[in-house]
Amino acid sequence: MGRYVARRLLQMIPVFIGTTLLIFLMVYALPGDPVRAMFGDRGADAATVAALRHKYGLDQPLWKQYVDYMNGILFHFDFGDTFAGRPVSEEIGRVFPTTIRLATVAFVFELVVGVALGILAGLKAGRTADSLVLVFTLLVLSVPVFVLAFILRQVFSFNLGWVSPNVQNAENWNELILPGVVLGSLSLAYVARLTRTSIAENLRSDYMRTAVAKGLPRRRVVGVHLMRNSLIPVVTYLGTDIGALMSGAVVTEGIFNVPGVGNALYTALFRREGATIVGIVTILVLVYMLASLLIDLLYAVLDPRIRYA
Amino acid sequence: MRGAKSAKWVAIAAVVALSVTACGGGSDKGDDGGNDKGAVNPKGIVTFESGEPQNPLQPANTMESYGSDVITSIFDTLVDYEPGSGKITYTNAESITTKDSKVWTVKLKSGWKFHNGEAVTSKSYVDAWNWAANIANNQTNASWFSDIEGYADVHPEKGKAKKDAMSGLKVVDDSTFTITLSAPLAYFEYKLAYNVFAPLPSGFFKDPKGYGEKPVGNGPYEFVKWDHKKSIEVKTYAGYKGPNKPKNGGVLFKNYTGPDASYADLLSDKVDVIRQVPATSLANYKSDLGDRAVDQDYSAVQSIVPAFYTKQWKNIDNRVLQGLSMAIDRKTITDTVLQKTRTPATGWVAQGVLGFKAGAAGDVTTYNPAEAKKLIKAGGGVPGNKISIQFNADGGHGEWVEAVCGSIRKATGVECTGDSKADFQTDLKARDAHEVKSMYRGGWVLDYPFNGNFLRDLYGTGVAGNTSGYSNKAFDKLVKEADAAPTIEKSAELYQQAEKSLVDDMPSIPLWYYKVNSGYSNNVQNVKFNQAGDPILNEIEVKK
Numbered sequence: 012m013g014r015y016v017a018r019r020l021l022q023m024i025p026v027f028i029g030t031t032l033l034i035f036l037m038v039y040a041l042p043g044d045p046v047r048a049m050f051g052d053r054g055a056d057a058a059t060v061a062a063l064r065h066k067y068g069l070d071q072p073l074w075k076q077y078v079d080y081m082n083g084i085l086f087h088f089d090f091g092d093t094f095a096g097r098p099v100s101e102e103i104g105r106v107f108p109t110t111i112r113l114a115t116v117a118f119v120f121e122l123v124v125g126v127a128l129g130i131l132a133g134l135k136a137g138r139t140a141d142s143l144v145l146v147f148t149l150l151v152l153s154v155p156v157f158v159l160a161f162i163l164r165q166v167f168s169f170n171l172g173w174v175s176p177n178v179q180n181a182e183n184w185n186e187l188i189l190p191g192v193v194l195g196s197l198s199l200a201y202v203a204r205l206t207r208t209s210i211a212e213n214l215r216s217d218y219m220r221t222a223v224a225k226g227l228p229r230r231r232v233v234g235v236h237l238m239r240n241s242l243i244p245v246v247t248y249l250g251t252d253i254g255a256l257m258s259g260a261v262v263t264e265g266i267f268n269v270p271g272v273g274n275a276l277y278t279a280l281f282r283r284e285g286a287t288i289v290g291i292v293t294i295l296v297l298v299y300m301l302a303s304l305l306i307d308l309l310y311a312v313l314d315p316r317i318r319y320a
Numbered sequence: 321m322r323g324a325k326s327a328k329w330v331a332i333a334a335v336v337a338l339s340v341t342a343c344g345g346g347s348d349k350g351d352d353g354g355n356d357k358g359a360v361n362p363k364g365i366v367t368f369e370s371g372e373p374q375n376p377l378q379p380a381n382t383m384e385s386y387g388s389d390v391i392t393s394i395f396d397t398l399v400d401y402e403p404g405s406g407k408i409t410y411t412n413a414e415s416i417t418t419k420d421s422k423v424w425t426v427k428l429k430s431g432w433k434f435h436n437g438e439a440v441t442s443k444s445y446v447d448a449w450n451w452a453a454n455i456a457n458n459q460t461n462a463s464w465f466s467d468i469e470g471y472a473d474v475h476p477e478k479g480k481a482k483k484d485a486m487s488g489l490k491v492v493d494d495s496t497f498t499i500t501l502s503a504p505l506a507y508f509e510y511k512l513a514y515n516v517f518a519p520l521p522s523g524f525f526k527d528p529k530g531y532g533e534k535p536v537g538n539g540p541y542e543f544v545k546w547d548h549k550k551s552i553e554v555k556t557y558a559g560y561k562g563p564n565k566p567k568n569g570g571v572l573f574k575n576y577t578g579p580d581a582s583y584a585d586l587l588s589d590k591v592d593v594i595r596q597v598p599a600t601s602l603a604n605y606k607s608d609l610g611d612r613a614v615d616q617d618y619s620a621v622q623s624i625v626p627a628f629y630t631k632q633w634k635n636i637d638n639r640v641l642q643g644l645s646m647a648i649d650r651k652t653i654t655d656t657v658l659q660k661t662r663t664p665a666t667g668w669v670a671q672g673v674l675g676f677k678a679g680a681a682g683d684v685t686t687y688n689p690a691e692a693k694k695l696i697k698a699g700g701g702v703p704g705n706k707i708s709i710q711f712n713a714d715g716g717h718g719e720w721v722e723a724v725c726g727s728i729r730k731a732t733g734v735e736c737t738g739d740s741k742a743d744f745q746t747d748l749k750a751r752d753a754h755e756v757k758s759m760y761r762g763g764w765v766l767d768y769p770f771n772g773n774f775l776r777d778l779y780g781t782g783v784a785g786n787t788s789g790y791s792n793k794a795f796d797k798l799v800k801e802a803d804a805a806p807t808i809e810k811s812a813e814l815y816q817q818a819e820k821s822l823v824d825d826m827p828s829i830p831l832w833y834y835k836v837n838s839g840y841s842n843n844v845q846n847v848k849f850n851q852a853g854d855p856i857l858n859e860i861e862v863k864k
Contacts (some may be wrong), residue, residue, distance in 0.1 A: 043745025047752060049374065049383060049460050051744075052763055053777070054784025055752070056463035058477050063458050096376050096529060105548055164584065171753070176584035177576075268581040272547045277577070281714070282374060283745055 040245035045283030091286035099290040110271035114256040116191025121199040131204020136211040177268035190267040209241040250306030254299035364862025368583040370573035376532025379518040380452035380459040394537035395518035406674035406769030421504035442497035444519035506811035510768040531683035566858040609839040618853040619670040620765040620834035627756035628790035641698030641826035646692035647731035662832035675771030675812030689731035706735040710760040712747035751787040790827040
């Protein structure tokens with residue numbers, strides 16, 4: 012187990028370097044000059060543009076910029092500066108907590124409601140409840156996020172007046188419920204359908220028949236024997252979804268005005284603040300990698316037959 | 321345009337982008353319609369839609385509107401101008417005099433203080449300007465000081481500054497200083513209204529970065545705090561001596577992700593003033609907001625510019641461009657595609673500035689397909705019989721470019737397509753690198769309310785705003801004469817002549833003037849917008 016974890020952590024190093032390099036190249040390969048854009052239609056003052064390019068290191072060859080950048084991250088925990096002259100690490104520290112809160116709300120929502128719906132449908136496979144859940148999940152899947160956001164906002168803030176249309180203070184958990192539900196709703200459908208299929212399938216398996224034959228109470232049969240085996244694909248999905256929730260919040264955060272990662276990424280892309288974009292995405296890569304490691308370790312808990320050498 | 325304001329351009333343009341349906345709906349009501357007088361709370365805080373400024377809050381370093389709005393509230397410059405008329409008023413200056421438009425003497429009002437208690441003296445101005453112009457300090461607006469004698473010493477085209485002060489700036493005493501320009505400029509006074517020319521307290525020069533985070537100014541509002549990515553707060557400065565005394569207790573510049581989010585908040589009174597109604601709500605914002613809807617002109621113009629360095633437009637007969645201009649049905653496009661958020665242009669100078677003359681372009685801005693065809697034919701036709709208009713796709717210009725092209729196609733048979741660039745950065749780069757294939761979209765918001773600003777800074781030979789390669793000696797000569805004119809009125813008049821002469825060359829095809837389409841909440845009244853399209857924050861009253 013310990014060796015497995017160590018190996019996984021070591022594997023992360025090339026993945027980390029590879030992904031950051033890719034992102035770095037992609038951002039810097041974009042056409043257009045961010046410094047020039049600060050001047051707009053007025054036209055730029057060549058001397059100032061040159062001086063600013065030098066200040067941000069944009070006049071260096073690309074490989075040198077990447078080496079300097081990685082050097083800063085790995086050895087000084089320095090992600091560079093934004094155009095406003097503030098450290099990118101400070102920006103990261105500002106936006107991630109907000110998005111983590113939002114992602115947590117979404118995650119809890121999709122986990123609780125999604126699994127519950129899945130179990131319901133799975134146990135009643137082929138009956139009315141199953142069909143209802145199917146229709147519901149299809150509906151949620153087919154409605155684009157922003158449409159759902161606008162409908163929910165219209166209903167809950169303009170018609171009912173329960174919540175304010177935008178998040179006024181992202182530190183209030185209850186204000187994050189609406190955007191969280193919107194963010195989590197897409198994955199909710201997947202979670203429900205995965206759970207349903209898995210449960211419906213395992214219901215017919217031998218160990219289930221054995222458990223029932225042993226005369227175990229139904230609560231135990233379903234709660235321990237069935238659930239434990241059925242949740243493996245769901246947990247895999249949920250694990251990768253943590254990363255998706257963190258990075259996929261661009262649309263939701265934009266609509267509900269949440270000052271989080273998505274929002275920061277959008278502004279940074281818009282202004283071509285390379286350092287900020289790469290910094291944020293690097294953290295997202297780390298989140299993905301750690302989440303998938305965590306999931307792999309969780310397998311062992313769910314199914315002891317899966318062993319780590 | 322005033323600085324880059326790229327953020328603003330995009331906001332405005334996004335409105336256009338999504339507006340596919342015709343018909344604006346609602347009546348054109350003045351902006352004063354809803355300013356009924358109710359009981360006012362002088363300590364009330366106005367919440368204004370904003371975003372994270374791109375640069376530190378240093379006066380000479382803010383171009384985009386998020387930063388400029390905050391800077392304008394915290395700093396006062398020497399002069400200001402009356403909205404609408406473009407007349408100069410004195411703010412921190414007691415008087416500004418000149419005999420030859422070259423040497424200007426500034427006298428300051430007495431008793432003005434920075435928010436930290438330090439007196440505002442002539443040294444505060446001279447030091448601030450020298451610091452901002454210095455190449456070592458990387459101020460994006462440094463070129464504004466280029467009129468002043470000795471600018472090249474502190475801001476050389478290559479290498480380090482040779483001196484740390486411009487020879488044209490001299491402190492006479494605590495309340496007097498002189499500015500010597502390298503050449504006479506009749507309207508130099510007008511430029512002084514811009515944020516770049518704000519004074520700075522002595523502490524700034526020791527810690528420019530710290531002061532950029534917590535600016536200390538001399539204006540009507542005092543900086544309170546900057547909650548990055550969320551909001552910036554300013555409160556009324558009790559010791560303010562100037563004419564812009566706030567009628568409210570302060571302003572909260574609140575960040576929004578976009579016009580849709582802020583508009584939703586406006587409808588539920590969570591934000592008091594927004595910059596721009598989103599495209600999706602343009603059709604119904606007047607019925608949503610009633611008297612609180614704002615629909616007002618401001619001094620900005622949109623045009624399409626031929627790239628004169630291309631084979632196509634090099635040595636073009638001006639009749640071809642005149643013909644193309646006449647092939648554009650401005651009235652129909654502004655009414656339908658642009659949902660009446662623009663007014664058809666009749667010249668190169670936007671309305672509302674000193675020296676604006678309606679109809680300066682004569683009949684070339686009037687839609688006349690028959691005449692258009694005739695002119696193009698007489699001029700030898702469009703080379704290749706095909707044009708394209710470059711625009712930035714992130715600015716939402718696609719809709720109107722398509723409409724303009726359609727109009728040209730229909731009227732003249734000239735093939736016309738949009739040439740979309742991914743974003744503003746890419747668009748600008750192609751313009752700078754002289755890679756535009758045929759034409760590009762241009763836009764300009766006033767820097768100062770004077771017609772010369774729309775002419776010299778765009779069509780003069782070799783100026784930074786002239787990215788089309790246009791050059792005309794006769795026009796340059798007229799500009800030079802106008803700049804050297806003894807009075808500002810004379811200068812404006814000479815610039816009017818210069819504008820008229822552009823018809824013979826068509827350095828660009830003017831399309832339309834901009835409007836502010838905005839609104840305010842139930843909590844406030846007396847909301848007015850200035851000529852740059854920004855709300856006049858100190859005038860806003862918060863209701864009890």
